[in-house]
Amino acid sequence: MNQITIGDIVRGDREVFPPYLYEAYQSTRRRAPMLPLIEVPLTLSELTGPGPAISAITFEDSDLTRNAGTGGEAIGQRIIVTGRVLDDRSRPVPNTLLEIWQANAAGRYLHKRDQWPGPLDPNFLGMGRCLTNAEGIYRFLTIRPGAYPWKNHPNAWRPAHIHFSVFGPAMLSRLVTQMYFPDDPLHMLDPIMNAVPTAAARKRLIAVYDHSVTEPEWALGYRWDIVVRGASETPFEAQEDEQ
């Protein structure tokens, strides 16, 4: 983990986004582009996007504790994960689709390629989705995922996390990321999280425990806001902003 090459090619803000090549995360080595990314102006193609249209035709499915359809409830610490989706001008992003996936309470994914000997839970699929409301607020009910072993390096364990896919208002705002839980000793050992270049940006991937979200005798509450690139109303305006 000590001697690693960190690539120079980054899409977007270097203080925020990880480089494509981060050798400590081995899968980047043959998949990271090596040539410079092309600088291009924003056009209508980037300032539009499928988000609003997709939201109109996707049904919500935000209770991962029961959506396996078995009639039974997933095992694990029941949690509420909620927050707001905002753009970088602090404007809420309403009616946008969030898709999430996660391991079960034992750290096992329901996936044919996950074969480590953690138990599966017949009542847990580990997938959910919801739309933000008019204030940009989303809310999932799920169980806290376990840590997950992987083969990246000896005794490698991913910290507990939930994968999030967010559309936002335009192609420019498309984001896939991971939410982590506070006070996890695995954070500092995780090359995927540590590929994020600054402590401040890493911290923004960690949810906050929020007792006001916690519901008595029901579920613990976590709050996590997501900030995506905004799309201005017209390409012309956006181009001025970029300068």
Place this chain on the structure above:
Amino acid sequence: MSRLPLTSSQTVGPFFAPTLLREDAVRHVLTQPDTIGERIRVEGHVLDGDGLPVPDAMVEIWQANAGGRYNHSADQGPAEVDLTFVGFGRSGTTEDGSYWFETIKPGRVPFTGERAQAPHICVAIFARGLLNHLITRLYFEDEQSNAEDPILQCIPAERRATVIARRKTHEELIVYCFDIILQGAGETAFFNL
């Protein structure tokens, strides 16, 4: 104006498919029977730096309709919206790294002033090992307007061919082949967007 700091990106990892590619989330076919426009199939492979297929990638596309209008409030025309066409596609890749879409060839969309862009499809690639998704465009090799496209002109001439899909002749269906090479010889031109 002070901006909120953005949320960083993380890889989709190896286990996204049951969620992002579930039956009602995957979108290979963008058209409906009444959709206006020339039917085309777009297909290709996602390949890594060793030239090996990437079997666990996801390719998303976004495009205008046949008249060059996006199905989005930021596009005010003058071309008309085709209510049967959203313009969004999402495909996984198979063991040989291949993905496919059935769609229509998009029209030209405005750039600035009187200028228009050449017909193109926006492409985003997600995969294990990609800490941030990659963004590129697909252009069509049999388009005269490519020569005046403002985005193509940003790409060094020797790399432009990497974003131009090759037309294959089939009896019934027009097929455009577009391989996405993540790294190495023939590496696709990706955008800093």
